[in-house]
Amino acid sequence: MALLQIAEPGQSTTPHQHRLAVGIDLGTTNSLVATVRSGEVTTLADANGKHLLPSVVHYGEDGVQVGEEALKYSVSDPYNTIVSVKRYMGRGHADVQGDDAHHSYHFADTDSTVPRFKTRRGEVSAIEVSAEILKVLKQRAEESLGGELVGAVITVPAYFDDAQRQATKDAARLAGLEVLRLLNEPTAAAVAYGLDTGNEGVIAVYDLGGGTFDISILRLNKGVFEVLATGGNSSLGGDDFDYAISQWIIEQAGESYRETPESKRLIMQQAKAAKEQLAEAQSVDITIDSGDFHWQGTLDRDTMEELIRPLVQKTLMSCRRALRDAGVDNEDISEVVMVGGSTRTLLVREMVAGFFDCELLTGIDPDKVVATGAALQADVLAGNKPDDEMLLLDVIPLSLGIETMGGLVEKIIHRNTAIPVSRAQDFTTYKDGQTAMAIHVLQGERELVSDCRSLARFELRGIPPQVAGAARIRVTFQVDADGLLIVSAREENSGVEASVDVKPSYGLSDSEVETMLRDSIEHAEEDMHLRMLREQQVEADRVIEALDSALAVDGDELLSEKEKTAIAAAREELLQARDGNDTNVIEEKIKQLEAVCEDYVARRMNSNIKSAMQGHSIEEYASDSEAGDS
Amino acid sequence: MTKDILASNFFELFDLPVAYDIDTGKMQQAYMALQKQVHPDRFASASDQEKRISMQQTSWINEAQTTLKDPVQRAAYMLKLKGLDINLHNETTMDAAFLMQQLEMRERLENIKKEADPLAALDKMAKDVKQSSSELMQGFARAYEEDRLDDAREYIRKLQFMQKAKNQINNLIADIEDELMG
Numbered sequence: 001m002a003l004l005q006i007a008e009p010g011q012s013t014t015p016h017q018h019r020l021a022v023g024i025d026l027g028t029t030n031s032l033v034a035t036v037r038s039g040e041v042t043t044l045a046d047a048n049g050k051h052l053l054p055s056v057v058h059y060g061e062d063g064v065q066v067g068e069e070a071l072k073y074s075v076s077d078p079y080n081t082i083v084s085v086k087r088y089m090g091r092g093h094a095d096v097q098g099d100d101a102h103h104s105y106h107f108a109d110t111d112s113t114v115p116r117f118k119t120r121r122g123e124v125s126a127i128e129v130s131a132e133i134l135k136v137l138k139q140r141a142e143e144s145l146g147g148e149l150v151g152a153v154i155t156v157p158a159y160f161d162d163a164q165r166q167a168t169k170d171a172a173r174l175a176g177l178e179v180l181r182l183l184n185e186p187t188a189a190a191v192a193y194g195l196d197t198g199n200e201g202v203i204a205v206y207d208l209g210g211g212t213f214d215i216s217i218l219r220l221n222k223g224v225f226e227v228l229a230t231g232g233n234s235s236l237g238g239d240d241f242d243y244a245i246s247q248w249i250i251e252q253a254g255e256s257y258r259e260t261p262e263s264k265r266l267i268m269q270q271a272k273a274a275k276e277q278l279a280e281a282q283s284v285d286i287t288i289d290s291g292d293f294h295w296q297g298t299l300d301r302d303t304m305e306e307l308i309r310p311l312v313q314k315t316l317m318s319c320r321r322a323l324r325d326a327g328v329d330n331e332d333i334s335e336v337v338m339v340g341g342s343t344r345t346l347l348v349r350e351m352v353a354g355f356f357d358c359e360l361l362t363g364i365d366p367d368k369v370v371a372t373g374a375a376l377q378a379d380v381l382a383g384n385k386p387d388d389e390m391l392l393l394d395v396i397p398l399s400l401g402i403e404t405m406g407g408l409v410e411k412i413i414h415r416n417t418a419i420p421v422s423r424a425q426d427f428t429t430y431k432d433g434q435t436a437m438a439i440h441v442l443q444g445e446r447e448l449v450s451d452c453r454s455l456a457r458f459e460l461r462g463i464p465p466q467v468a469g470a471a472r473i474r475v476t477f478q479v480d481a482d483g484l485l486i487v488s489a490r491e492e493n494s495g496v497e498a499s500v501d502v503k504p505s506y507g508l509s510d511s512e513v514e515t516m517l518r519d520s521i522e523h524a525e526e527d528m529h530l531r532m533l534r535e536q537q538v539e540a541d542r543v544i545e546a547l548d549s550a551l552a553v554d555g556d557e558l559l560s561e562k563e564k565t566a567i568a569a570a571r572e573e574l575l576q577a578r579d580g581n582d583t584n585v586i587e588e589k590i591k592q593l594e595a596v597c598e599d600y601v602a603r604r605m606n607s608n609i610k611s612a613m614q615g616h617s618i619e620e621y622a623s624d625s626e627a628g629d630s
Numbered sequence: 631m632t633k634d635i636l637a638s639n640f641f642e643l644f645d646l647p648v649a650y651d652i653d654t655g656k657m658q659q660a661y662m663a664l665q666k667q668v669h670p671d672r673f674a675s676a677s678d679q680e681k682r683i684s685m686q687q688t689s690w691i692n693e694a695q696t697t698l699k700d701p702v703q704r705a706a707y708m709l710k711l712k713g714l715d716i717n718l719h720n721e722t723t724m725d726a727a728f729l730m731q732q733l734e735m736r737e738r739l740e741n742i743k744k745e746a747d748p749l750a751a752l753d754k755m756a757k758d759v760k761q762s763s764s765e766l767m768q769g770f771a772r773a774y775e776e777d778r779l780d781d782a783r784e785y786i787r788k789l790q791f792m793q794k795a796k797n798q799i800n801n802l803i804a805d806i807e808d809e810l811m812g
Contacts, residue, residue: 019675150675180674221662317808324804381674391666417696420670422689480685481670543677594679602683609633609667 019150021180021382022141023188023374026130026154026168028086028237029210029341031055032368033137034375035145036384041192041372044144052367053140056083057132059119066136075269078261079106080119084239085133087211088115088126089171090164114167127171134175151178153378155370157212158184158230158397161443162455162485169482180381182482185209186216187227187392188373189339193361195220201334202228202326206352207370208315209340211237215319217326217333227395228326229416231318236311238275238342244307245271249286249295258293266290274299279344305347312351319355325416330356337361339369394419396479400455403440407449412477415445422478426492429473433465439475441485460489464496529583536586540578543590544571547597550604558603570596635668635687640694640707648711650771652698661695701763702793705770705786714779716786723787732791739798748806756799763792 022044025032030052034043043051050068058070059080065073073081082105088096096107096115106118116123134154141149154177156168165182172179186205195203200221207214214232246267250257257263270286277284283300323330336356342348343366353360364372380390395416401409402425412423427437437460444452463471472492479485490497547567555564574589594601641648644660666672668687673680697703706716723729735755742748770785 181671320807321804381671383675391669391671393665393669418692420685420689421692421696422686423693478685478689481688546677594677598679601677601679605668605680605683605687606634609635609664 019382019384020141020145020147021150021378021384022152023371023376023378024134024137024152024154025185025188025371025374026086026133026156027055027209027370028084028212028239029055030367031133031137032371033141034368034371035141036375036379041375043368043371044140046140053133053136055085055133056081057085057129059121059124061120064121064132066132075262075265078265082117082119082129084211085126085129087235089130090161090167091115091126127167128174130168130171131174134172134177138175138177149177150382151180151378153181153183153374153381154179155183155185155188155374157207157232157234158186158214158216158227159212159232159234160483161398161453162400162483163453165483169484179482180378183374183377183392184214184216184227184230184394185370186214186230186337186339187218187394188370188377189337190218190220190373191376191390191392192364192369192373193337195335195337202328202332203335203337204319204333204356205337205339206315206319206343207339208342208348209237210239210342211235213237213315213318215315215322217322217328226393227416228328229322230395230397231322231325233314233318236314238340238345240311241275241308241342241345242268242271244311245275245299245304248299248303248307249288249297252297253293253295256293256295258291260291260293263288263290263293275304275345278304279346308345308347312348316351316355333358335359335361337369339366341367394481394483396421396483398443399445400477400479400485401442401452403442403449408447409442409444409449409452413479419479419483420481422476424474424476427473427475428469429463429466429471430468432468434468434471435463435465436461437463437473439487441477441487455485458487458489462496463491464494466493533581533583536583537578540574540586540590543593544574547571547593554604554607558607559600563600566596567593567600635664636690639711640698643691643694644698648708650705650708650767650774652704654699657695657698661691664691701767702786702789705782705789708774709779709782709786712779714783716783718786718790721783721787721790723784723791725784725788728788728791732795735795739802742802743806749803752799752803752806756796756803759792759795759799763789763796766792
């Protein structure tokens, strides 16, 4: 298999045979970490035995608290207690104003493209708040598993756009977590139910969480998951049920209502509690006691259902659209996986079962199902199950396009295209001697720039000066397996690589992330240098070790003498650099060795493909070649 | 015999003969077999170099599948293999009778919501478009086999109109369904 997955026993640089990897469900309301231990998935608990970590961060007088501890302050210290931070990931200032009805925070005036919450411990972005949550989960995992993690699979709503995915990845980076893959939550849920083994057919995953709704239509076929379509609403969830109920309470209270941040929060909490109790009870008594506002009343199930019915109806509209996108009918759906705490609400189950007219899968705790699937996938990606056949084929959820004349968007990669994918587009200059060019990238389905989400502005520089229209600049849009966009540009006539300056519309620039990283590392500068040197040396060992085992297997077969000599020389140079103490030189020599090996690595990968295809071909391709001749 | 993914054309990639009628089942099978080997998930803990190669190879395979699945893109790609690289955006037919027909259809679609049973009318139109498309596809396949590339190109131009009409009809159906749902 892969070059670097081969490690000789005893020589391995990693002390553990089993590579520790976790799945993390970074939820709007709660977060959760899970791992695979002796073939079984377990969610990991904190010291008090609690599995769910409320996604709440409190910036207190004497430090930062996360989870239950932080939740205690949500009523008494609302401005310094960030809840539902996921709603703010990858969002801009305008979004924050639009969404403010639900929450009450102070936002700082800032030059940064991302909004920053004002807290007593300074201004923080949603990325930093999420990183606090991830740090706690990482620490929990490392303590409970007794070792360092090689990485994590972090789940995101299928509906997340590029900025939101990038923000999630940045948060992981800040928390010191290696992201093995960003996985769509509904896909993780299907994996949790083991729908990859033996099942064939089309299923739906209905995921109604605290703050997001996702519907995914997946086709399962011999261990391969294909996402036929995704849809949903990134700002609709159980929180909105709570909000609807809280509005009802306020309406009932009439003139006696006194609005304060505290009373708003308290009403939301009571509304949520009432909703949960109504999954069992026919009616509940509600008592609100906040400062000079007191209210007491009774909410019955029928009333609640009338309050939330329009919201559930909205989710079904998204389901219809997803079915149409997938090109399937209700009858084609064999199972519906129910995910997210809000699917405990009886009306939701009733209406979803009615819509799809089939049985619902509710066997796994709907709060844990996503983390469970993520843990299974993390185990595969960490290389712990090399023979596993499971493969997730994913799609890009929203079309990517660029701005053209007249404020219109030209789509370059259509939604639901399988990823990774790359598309090239040619541009030319419109002025003599033009050496720079701006490209505005957008995401969304609408035709007008103003109706789509701005992702980034790219500035191409270093175009060789030519007469207008002569330059041919080929811009390649590459979307990787995490659904993240990478842009590169090249002037075709001269072969000059144009440099690309990325200005993310709603994200952090690389330098901002660097600064945060530096700020977050508490070590003295010397320590940091030493740490980086150590890391680079480990990396050098890893590269050499992998190369040696690869050469032992097929070096003679795949390489000419000349190539072998070149590789040996580059290997020797790296060996020498490795024992020095210059981090940059080691890094450079690794790159050099990798460049020399580029063809060899590609050949190895291709030769693997060949043998596997041959293994396949005996009966399948015999009949095919006949068909081809006829 | 080694399969160099990035050096293979889309048909070779899936072990298909270069012909307009493709065995989609077989293509899907080959697509999955390749994905299982080169997909980035197989290289999640590999070197950056392998990750990059894996991403390029998978992108190429995805591009191949997307292209071959689509009747217009597949046809254009086949012409490209013959050295005729056309830009679909700039292709338009000059066949006056055909254009007239298209114009009439567009006009009818614009006012279709005012008809007595718009859904039934749209279903009927969708069927007609499908029929015309399939005739055009057969025309392309024949022209291509007989190496009449200019004729083949003309079929692509017309097919593009049909595809746009099909999308327009589907969007209208979706609109009307949504309105009916309230």
